[in-house]
Amino acid sequence: MKNKPKFKFRLTRRAFAYPYMIFMLLFVVVPLVIILINAFLDDNKQFTFQNFVEFFSDAGGGLTVLGNSLVIGLVTTLICLVIGYPVAYFLAKYHASSRVFVLLFILPMWVNFLIRTLSTKALFMQLNVPLGMGTVLFGMVYNYLPYMILPLHTTLVSIDHSYIEAAEDLGADKMTVFLKTVLPLSLSGIVSGVTMTFIPAISTFAISEILSSSKIFLFGDAINMHFSKTTNSLGVGSVMSLVMLLLVILSNVAVNLTSKDEEVSAL
Numbered sequence: 001m002k003n004k005p006k007f008k009f010r011l012t013r014r015a016f017a018y019p020y021m022i023f024m025l026l027f028v029v030v031p032l033v034i035i036l037i038n039a040f041l042d043d044n045k046q047f048t049f050q051n052f053v054e055f056f057s058d059a060g061g062g063l064t065v066l067g068n069s070l071v072i073g074l075v076t077t078l079i080c081l082v083i084g085y086p087v088a089y090f091l092a093k094y095h096a097s098s099r100v101f102v103l104l105f106i107l108p109m110w111v112n113f114l115i116r117t118l119s120t121k122a123l124f125m126q127l128n129v130p131l132g133m134g135t136v137l138f139g140m141v142y143n144y145l146p147y148m149i150l151p152l153h154t155t156l157v158s159i160d161h162s163y164i165e166a167a168e169d170l171g172a173d174k175m176t177v178f179l180k181t182v183l184p185l186s187l188s189g190i191v192s193g194v195t196m197t198f199i200p201a202i203s204t205f206a207i208s209e210i211l212s213s214s215k216i217f218l219f220g221d222a223i224n225m226h227f228s229k230t231t232n233s234l235g236v237g238s239v240m241s242l243v244m245l246l247l248v249i250l251s252n253v254a255v256n257l258t259s260k261d262e263e264v265s266a267l
Helices: 013-038 051-057 062-093 099-110 113-126 133-158 161-167 174-185 189-204 206-209 219-226 236-266
Strands: none
Touching: 013 189, 051 062, 051 113, 051 236, 062 099, 062 133, 062 219, 062 236, 099 133, 113 189, 113 206, 133 189, 133 206, 161 174, 174 189, 189 219, 189 236, 206 219, 219 236
């Protein structure tokens, strides 16, 4: 009888992916499955749709909080876009000499956002600024502005300058070049920046809680409240988490569709 070949472990590139796959399975897939199961269970661990009914009927104010969060998220994203696009355009235009400025925008991201938010609150209290909607919007723009600037900067830098030169050779002025050439070619960066800003803005809870002294209640605050020990409403909190996951998936689909449309138009 021939001996069966023994299994030999080879250190290949695929082997380096195994720890990451195990990590994803334990800390991403398994928690999502648990949330999905809890969404269909009541307090007695019985199968029910009552959690969905409670959320979508707005009995606990879930839809109202979601609507308020969407409005605040849109305002935050719009402010970040208005501020971030000119900054990214300037950094891309002088890319060779603006690396230090790009680093300055990245540096705040190295500090934990909770520390940044607490420091912002301390600054407002020192200046006797009343905490409310204005301070929350300021804190959200301050925390999420780099997520708008970086994808815009990356996209603007990657634009082939020959398109701009061709438009100028055809007699277009600077405004026309920007509106007809630069802006359409930077659409993917705009979509990426909007997605990276909008999703965290509607799901945040620490920023709104700290910078408003718990006066402003957002969707992330509601999820955190339902999972807290005092409320312990895992079912409704799981439904709200699934709604947030759905928003993230839809945003990623929108980004992918936009990227594909740009590739087709480029061809």
